[in-house]
Amino acid sequence: MNRMHYFKLLATSLAVMTLAGCANLKPEALQEADLVQQAKAVKAQQDQAVEPVNGPLSLEEAIARAIKYNAERQVRVMEEAMAHGTLDLANFDLLPKLMANAGYRSRDTDLLTNLRAGPNSPITPGTTLSSSRSALTTDLSFTWSLLDFGQSYYAAKQSADRVLIAGERRRKALHNLVQDVRTAYWRVVAAEKLGQLVRSTMQEAETALKASEAAESSAMRSPLEPLRYQRQLLENLRMLELVEHELSSARVELAALTALPAGSNFTVVEPQGKINTQWLDMNPADMELRAVVNNPDMRESLYNARIARDEAKKVIVKMFPGISFSYGTKSTDDEYIVNQRWTEAGVQISYNLLGILSAPTAKRLADMGVSMADQRQVATQMAVISQVHIARLNYANAAKQYLRADKIARVDARMAEVVSARAKAEAQSGQDSVAQQTASILSSLRRYQALSNAQAAASRLQATLGLEPVVQAAEGKPLPEVVQAVQQSLQTWEAAELPKLPGGLSW
Template identity: 50%
Template sequence: MSKQELTDGLATDRKAARANVEPVTGKLTLEEAIARALKYNLERRSRMMEEAIAFNQFDAGRYDMLPKVVAQAGYRWRDEELVSRSKDSVTGLPSLANPFISSERAATVYDLGMTWSLLDFGASYYGARQNANRVQIAAERRRKAMHLLIQDVRAAFWRAASAQRLQQRVAETIKLAGDALVDARKAEAEQMRSPVESLRYQRQVLENLRLLEATNQELATARLELLHLINMPLTTRLEVEEPSEALSTRILELPVERLEDVAMGLNADLREQFYNARIARDETRRVLLRLFPGVSFNYNLKYSTDSYLVNEHWQEAGAIISFNLMNLLSGPSQMRLADAGVSLADQRRMTAQMAVLTQVHVARLQYANAIEQYQRAEAVAGVDAKLDDIMAKRARLEVQSKLESVANNTTAILSLQRRYQSLVQAHTAASRLQATLGMEPEFDSMDDMSLSQLTSIVARALKSWNQAELPDGVRIEEPRQEQNKNSGRS
C-alpha cells in the first residue's frame, strides 16, 4: 500500500466510526453515558455483527435441506467421425454391414436435473439445528459483552466525575506547594532557618507535591477513557452530572437463594454451555446418520442437437443406494468421539453452574464490602473537608504557614479521591453482580431506537436495580435422599 492509500483508508475508517453519532449537549448523565456506549461503542457493534453473521449462517444453512437443481449446457466437437463396428452375437464374427456413424462430430447438449439425497437432507437438518444454537450462543456472548461494557462505562463515568471535581483544586494546591518550595529554598539560601529545619520543611513540601502530581496524573486520563467508550472524539469538552441517588443496598437484603435462582436462569455463560451441550448432542445424531446407507433420487430433462438421435428430447429418472463400507470400521470410533463430546459439554455445563453459584456469593460479598468501604471513605472525606475548611479560615487570617495549607489541602484532596475510588469500586461490584445475575436493559432493535428512548430504558433498568426488582429465575431443588438411595441401588 502506498502512503496515500493508507492515509485515505484511515480517514475513511475514522469518518465511518463517527457516522450518525449524536454530539453531547449539556452535562452527560450516567444513564446517557451507558445508552451512548450501547448504541455507538465500536466493540459492541462488532459483537452485534458477529451475531448477525451467525444468524445468516443459520438462514443460509436451511437451504442445504432442499433438493439440488442443476442446469447445464455443453458443446462437444471431434475432428473425426465417430465410426462404430459391430459383430454377430452368435458367431462372434464381424458383421457384414459397413461401419456406421451414430453421432455428429459437433453437438450441443442441454440438461436440467434435480437430485435429492436423504442422507444429505438429514445431515443438513441437524446442521441447521446446530447453527440455530450457534445463533443463541452469539446472542449470549453479545449479552456478556454488554455487561462488561456497562461495567466499564460506570467506572469511567465516576472517574471522570472525580477528575471534574478535583482537577482544578489539585492544580491550585500544586501551585501553592510550588510557591512554598520556592520560599523554603530562599529561606535556606538566606540562612533564615537552621539547615536541618529548612530541609525538613522542603521534604514535607516535596512529599505533598509528589502525592498531588500522582493524583493529577491519575485524573488526567479519566475523561479520555469515557470518551472512548461512548465513541466521541477525544478532543470533546465533556462535563458529567453526578446522580443525586446514593448507592442502594436493597439487593443485599434479598436472600441469596433468590439471587441464585435468577442467575441460573439468566447468566450468559451458563446459558451458552446449555446451547453447546445441545450442539454436541446433535453432532452425535449427525455421526449416527452417516453410518446409514445413502439413498438418492434424480430426475433430468435433456435435449441434444445431435441430428442422428431419433428423440432429441428425453427424460431420465433414477434412484441410487450407496454405502461406504469403511464406515463399518470407522463408525464405532466416530460414535465414541461424539459421545465424548457430549460428556465434555455436560461436564462444562455442570462446571459452569457451580462457578456461577460461586460467582453469585462472591459478587454479593464484594458488593457489600464495597458499600461498606465507600461509606467509611465518605465519612473520612467529610471529616477532612471540615478540617480543611477550618484551616482555610486560619490561612486567610495568616495564622498558619503555607506548608500547613498545602498539607491540609493535600489531605482533603486525597480523602475525596479515595471516596471517589471507593465509589468506583462499589459501582464496579454492582455491575459485576448484575452481570452474574444476567440482568441488563431490555430493548428490541437498537437501530430503530433513538438515543433518548434508549436513555429512558437504561434509567428504568438502573431504577429497577436500585429497588431490587429482579426477574423470575429458575428454581433449583436439591434431590431427595430417597431418590439418591434408589439411584444408587439401580
C-alpha cells in the same frame, strides 16, 4: 480442421497466460496515502454516525451512547447477524438440489466404430457413424438425498443454537460495557470535582516551595529545617501529580467507550443515587437460581451441549445407507439420436462398506463430545453459583468501604477548612495548610474511587444475575429512546427489583 486447430491454439494461449500471471503475483503493501485516506473515511463515517453531545452528559446518556455507538458492541451485533445468515444458508441445504446443466462438445473427426457379429467373429468390413461431431446438450433435474437431508437437518439445528450463542455473547459484551462505562463515568465525576482544587493546591505548594528555597539560601535558619519542609512539599506535590494523572485519563476512557472524539470537551453530572444495599437483603438461593437461568455463560454452555448432542446424531445418521431420488428433463441436438428430448427418473442407494470400520470410533468420539459438553455445563453452573456469592460479598465490602471513605473525606474536608483559616490568620504555617489540603484531596479521591468500585461491584453482581438494559434494536432507535430505556433499567436496579421467573420456579 483448421477451425479446431484455431480453438486449440486459443485455449492453450489463454492457459499459458493465466499460469504466467499467477506465477508473477507479488505482495503489494499498503501505501501511506491509502492508509491516510482510509483513516479519514473511517473518521468521517464515525463523526457522521455519532450524535454530538448537547449539554452535560448524564450517566444514562453515557450508557445509551455506548450501547448505540460503541465499536466493539457493533462487532458483536454483526457477529449475531452473521450467525443468522449462516442459519438461513443451512435451511436452504434442506431443500432438494435443482441442477441446470448445459454443455457443448466438438471433435475434429467423426466417431466411427467397426462392427463384429460376436465375441469370436471377425470384424465386418465397413464402419458405423452414430454421433455427430458437435452437439449441444441441456439437463434440468431434481436430486434429493435422504442422507444429505438428515445431516443438513442436524447441521441447521446446530446453526440455530449458534445464533443463540452469538446472542448470549452479545449480552455478555453489553454487561462488560455497562460496567466499564459506570466505572469510567464516576472517575470523570471525580476529575471534575477535584481538578480545580488539585491545580490550586499544586500552585500553592509550588509557591511555598520557592519561598522555602529562598529562606534556605538566605541562611537565616538552620539548613535542616527548610530541607525537611521542602521534602514534605515535594512529597505532597508528587501525590498531587499522581492524582492529576489518575483523573486526566478518565475522560479519554469514557470518550472511547461512548464513541466520542478523544479530545471532546464535555461535562458530566454527578448522579444523585447512592449505594443501595437492598441487594444484600435478597435470598441468596433466589439469586443463584436467577443466575443459573439467565447468566450468558450458563446459557452458552447449555447451547453447546445441545450442539454436541446434535453432532452425535449426525454421526449416527452418517452410518445409514444413502438413498437418492432424481427426476429431470434432458435434450440434445445430436442428429443421430432419435428421441432428442426425454425425461429421466431414478433411485440410487449407496453405502460405504469401509465406513463400518470407522463407525465405532466415530460414535465413541461423538459420545465423548457429549460427555465433555455436559461436564462443562456442570463446571459452568458451579462457577456461576460461586460468582454470585463472590459478587455479593464484593458488593457488600465495596459498600462498606465507600461509607468509611465518605466519613473520612468529610472529616478531612473540615480539618482542611480549619487549617486554611488558621493559615490565613498566620497562626499556622503554609506547609500545614498544603499538607492538610493534600490529605483532603486524597481523601476525596479515595471516596470517589470507593464509589466507583461500589458501582463496578454492583454492575458485576447484576451481570452475574444476567441483568442488562432492556433495549431492543438500539442501533435503529433514536438516542433519546435508548436513553429512556437505560434510565428505566437503572431505576429498576436502584430499586433492587429482581425479575420473577416464569411459573414461580425455585430450587
